[in-house]
């Protein structure tokens with residue numbers, strides 16, 4: 001041991017004397033092979049059962065997989081997800097900042113909003129917006145103390161699509177605000193202090209310094225929310241919005257191939273969530289810049305590692321960015 | 331007599347029931363370097379933070395360059411300054427922290443350029459030129475595009491100093507700028523600060539580096555329990571402390 005440490009501290013130690021690399025026989029992992037066989041056998045059994053199920057017509061699945069109506073439904077689902085998430089994120093950031101405001105009125109408003117929209121089922125909320133015309137047949141928007149006003153029929157303004165967007169988006173904002181708030185709190189207060197000392201206003205500090213750093217904490221759960229939203233958007237069928245779930249249901253109401261069309265929808269939902277999962281890795285990498293010396297691996301890198309890992313010791317757990325500072329306080 | 335850069339007259343500050351500053355009186359002339367020493371918890375950081383209004387004082391008067399900090403006086407009435415004004419005044423005072431507090435999502439140059447661009451709205455090109463020149467001045471010309479996490483502590487602190495200088499401040503506040511550094515990195519930061527002092531920057535430096543205080547400081551105050559126990563020229567106070575508390579503190583530091 002002592003000779004070893006001497007060798008390291010002596011910079012003139014000749015490289016030629018470096019010892020040979022260790023040539024050891026690696027530890028065998030027989031249980032990994034056993035597990036693989038069991039899993040494969042089970043998967044084969046499941047696939048076989050479904051593939052040969054007497055009542056299941058795979059030809060119908062194939063026939064409807066790229067059916068124009070289904071494809072149009074997918075577009076509506078994507079549109080609904082994108083708009084509802086956009087509302088959720090923007091409103092969520094606003095609510096989170098309000099929640100952390102020093103002004104008690106502002107922070108209470110945010111608290112009440114979250115309490116209400118997180119506390120009632122999203123299905124009920126969509127249903128509420130869809131039927132709002134029954135209690136408010138006309139919408140007035142006027143400027144007080146003037147004769148300037150605008151009036152419209154509620155059912156013409158709140159279309160089924162808008163009802164779904166409102167229901168999904170406003171509900172999502174309540175969840176997003178909690179995610180954003182956690183992100184904001186995770187940023188070291190020294191950052192705010194340094195920015196303020198440079199003369200930055202509150203708004204500037206939030207926008208340029210705190211939120212970009214909070215992103216690292218905000219992005220992963222937001223990815224989950226987006227994936228979740230993609231599936232939750234199927235609740236828009238209650239407002240008769242022509243998204244994927246509604247369309248497949250309409251078709252199966254007509255031809256009674258219920259399971260076949262459910263499989264068609266599931267295939268598409270799976271495909272869409274897979275693409276989103278992929279995109280999430282790259283977003284995480286982008287916002288991890290500067291925060292750590294190691295960037296999280298791309299999906300391709302992960303996949304390659306998974307293939308090789310079969311012979312390697314288990315990994316040390318998922319990517320964990322190290323703390324932003326090395327704590328070297330006395 | 332010229333207006334002092336910093337003038338504190340019986341400055342009081344408490345956190346709840348804890349009195350942290352109990353009547354601080356001092357004055358710092360332009361181009362002067364004042365060093366503040368004292369035991370932990372004596373209120374050094376709090377006083378420094380009051381100077382750029384990161385903390386609000388509860389009593390007394392504190393002014394920078396002849397203007398009250400955080401307030402405006404009209405006749406015998408005192409008005410609280412709106413946020414925007416407070417920010418504008420802070421921009422004229424540079425501050426360097428014990429833990430550097432660089433923005434980790436920006437490169438060294440971006441850290442330096444952020445405030446001149448966003449706070450003052452200066453032109454990109456001029457700011458970038460100044461930023462590069464400042465990095466050169468603190469000896470980090472080759473670290474322009476490096477993120478703070480890839481820099482050593484000493485390098486980070488030098489970037490932090492450059493970041494504060496980019497706003498062309500009339501006063502620089504240092505809160506134990508070398509306390510978080512490994513001993514072999516302290517010198518490079520002190521060298522930069524020494525250069526600043528030679529260029530005539532007005533500086534208030536909270537430090538435990540008595541060598542620096544003696545060599546660079548024009549005056550020194552020893553704080554304990556929220557009051558200034560002793561003040562004078564650094565050589566005199568350090569060589570020949572008059573107070574028992576100063577003596578016992580200095581004997582522990584050396």
Ligand SMILES: Nc1ncnc2c1ncn2[C@@H]1O[C@H](COP(=O)(O)OP(=O)(O)OP(=O)(O)O)[C@@H](O)[C@H]1O
Pocket residue numbers: 345348350368369370371372373374375376377
């Ligand atoms: N925001 C705060 N809220 C409550 N108490 C505080 C706050 N900031 C500081 N204090 C207290 O005020 C006292 C003085 O703190 P301060 O940071 O000014 O001391 P210091 O002289 O800088 O000490 P050190 O050498 O450890 O940095 C301490 O007792 C501290 O706990």
Ligand SMILES: [Mg+2]
Pocket residue numbers: 374375376505506
């Ligand atoms: Mg301190």
